[in-house]
Amino acid sequence: MVQTMSNAETVIGPLWALDQYPEFTVGDIVEVASRMPVGHYRVPQYLRGKPGEVTKVILPIAVDNEQEGYGRNAGSRRHYYRVRFRMAELWASYEGGALDQLYVEIFETWLARVAL
Amino acid sequence: MNQDHESDIAHLHAHGEPREGEESPPQFFELLEMAIRGLLVERGLIGANEIRRQIEVLDSRNPALGAAVVARAWVDPDFKERLLKDGRRACEDFGISFYDDTDLIVLENTDEVHNLIVCTLCSCYPRPVLGLPPDWYKLRPYRARAVREPRAVLKEFGTTIPDHVEIRVSDSTAVVRFLVLPKRPEGTEAWGESELASLVTRDTMIGVALPRVLNEEISQ
Numbered sequence: 001m002v003q004t005m006s007n008a009e010t011v012i013g014p015l016w017a018l019d020q021y022p023e024f025t026v027g028d029i030v031e032v033a034s035r036m037p038v039g040h041y042r043v044p045q046y047l048r049g050k051p052g053e054v055t056k057v058i059l060p061i062a063v064d065n066e067q068e069g070y071g072r073n074a075g076s077r078r079h080y081y082r083v084r085f086r087m088a089e090l091w092a093s094y095e096g097g098a099l100d101q102l103y104v105e106i107f108e109t110w111l112a113r114v115a116l
Numbered sequence: 117m118n119q120d121h122e123s124d125i126a127h128l129h130a131h132g133e134p135r136e137g138e139e140s141p142p143q144f145f146e147l148l149e150m151a152i153r154g155l156l157v158e159r160g161l162i163g164a165n166e167i168r169r170q171i172e173v174l175d176s177r178n179p180a181l182g183a184a185v186v187a188r189a190w191v192d193p194d195f196k197e198r199l200l201k202d203g204r205r206a207c208e209d210f211g212i213s214f215y216d217d218t219d220l221i222v223l224e225n226t227d228e229v230h231n232l233i234v235c236t237l238c239s240c241y242p243r244p245v246l247g248l249p250p251d252w253y254k255l256r257p258y259r260a261r262a263v264r265e266p267r268a269v270l271k272e273f274g275t276t277i278p279d280h281v282e283i284r285v286s287d288s289t290a291v292v293r294f295l296v297l298p299k300r301p302e303g304t305e306a307w308g309e310s311e312l313a314s315l316v317t318r319d320t321m322i323g324v325a326l327p328r329v330l331n332e333e334i335s336q
Contacts, residue, residue, distance in 0.1 A: 032122055042289045044236045046263065058219075082221075087266075087283075096267045097318060099282040105290040 020061055022079045023108050029053045030083060030111040041066055043110050050090060051114055056082035058105060066107070078108035118236070145331055173215050177247035181212055182295060183316035185245060187309045189222075190300045200224055203295060214244045223286060224297045225323070230277045230324035232285045233294040234262035240288035242295045246318060253322065263287055273324040296323040303329055 016022075024030060034049035042065070058080040069075035087100040094100070142150065156162045187208060189196035199206040201221030214220075220242055223231035235241065236259045241249040252258050261269050266283045270276070277283060286294045298320040304312060319325035 042237060044263075044287060044289060045250055046236070057290065065290075080292070082292075087285075096263065096283055097279050099280075100266070100284070101282060102263055102285045102287060104287045105292050107290065 006074065016061075018030070021083075022057045023074045024054045024057070024079075024111060024113065026054055026056065026083055029114045029116060030054060030081075031114050032083075033112065035112050036059055040069070043106060044104070045102065046083065046090065047106075052083040052085040054081050055084050055103070058082060062107070064107070064109070068107070080105045080107055085097060118216070170215075174243065174248065177243055177245065179246050179318035179321065181247075182242070182245040182318070182321045183202075183313040184213070184309075185210055185295075186297055186316045186321065187313035189249075189297055190312055191309050196297075199297070212245055216244070217291065218244070218293045219291055220243075220245070220293050220295060221286075221293050222297050223284070225299045227281070227299075227319045228283045229284050230323065231294075231296045232262060232266050232283065233288060234259055234295060235288040236260070236263055237289055240293060242293040242321075244293075245295060246321060250318065270324060273319065275325055296321050298323075298327050301327050314327060 018025045029051060030053070031051050032043060032047045032049060036045075036048070061076050061078065062080055063076045064074035064078060083104055083106050085102045085104070086098070087096055087102055088098055090102060129287060153167070157164065185199065188210065189199050189282060195206065195210075198209070199222050203222040204214055204218075206222075208214060208219060223233075225231055234253075239249055239254040241253065243249075258269065263285055266285050270283075288294055298316065300312070301315065304315070315327040315329065317327070320327050
């Protein structure tokens with residue numbers, strides 16, 4: 001039941017606890033962590049360390065599947081975000097033009113806000 | 117684990133490629149699957165019937181389901197709005213059950229944006245509405261190139277997108293699956309829902325092709 005919100009403030013319903021509140025909102029410029037842990041992680045390597053823009057907060061909050069994958073229950077406190085990247089930013093020799101974008105879902109623990 | 121896998125490969129090479137009718141020895145991941153399945157059955161957690169049933173559920177899904185969803189969205193603006201807002205719920209309301217925990221975002225192609233879907237990490241695909249992905253979708257050339265040179269990939273499928281249209285590639289990496297809602301072709305204003313559905317192929321819902329009306333179909 002994916003819902004999306006254009007702004008975290010406009011969600012109607014019971015309030016989130018402080019540690020469940022979406023860390024990022026639409027329009028935030030974020031950077032994907034560049035860590036390279038051993039194991040299978042659902043953040044493609046070509047995006048690590050790259051700057052992108054949050055276009056959606058994906059609801060509901062999700063289980064931390066990277067912990068779950070190793071048998072640890074870290075609960076469901078964090079969100080996935082739909083983040084977009086400019087193709088020209090990802091690939092130095094991109095030939096498709098400046099409009100083209102890549103969209104991907106990234107779990108909150110992999111994102112950091114970029115100071116503008 | 118890697119060493120085991122490598123020794124499997126070395127073993128295979130030592131014996132050469134298996135000939136037709138000859139069984140090749142199971143490799144690491146096949147053995148792993150057999151072992152886990154065996155343990156689950158042995159402990160009574162699942163049975164052979166349940167495994168077979170789930171395979172039947174998967175086999176009952178095919179691109180005709182997705183095509184029916186697209187055709188409905190083309191003729192019913194309210195349905196389209198619900199589909200774009202919450203893809204999974206709209207499909208469930210339409211009668212397509214979801215047997216897993218994935219969500220669905222439906223991506224609308226417009227005059228300004230052309231969508232393409234890929235899973236660079238494996239083979240994530242909107243299986244509840246399209247069935248199993250085509251082999252090329254799971255292979256490395258498509259997975260690597262779709263995010264790096266999507267326009268060149270599209271051209272190889274016979275699809276040329278003008279430069280003023282944004283290519284929007286969605287890489288399915290987590291809990292969300294994607295379905296492309298293609299643009300309704302011109303000249304189909306008088307068409308019924310089932311005729312429209314016949315234009316919507318699997319490839320148009322992945323985004324590597326555009327629905328096409330053959331001239332004979334228009335003149336009919």
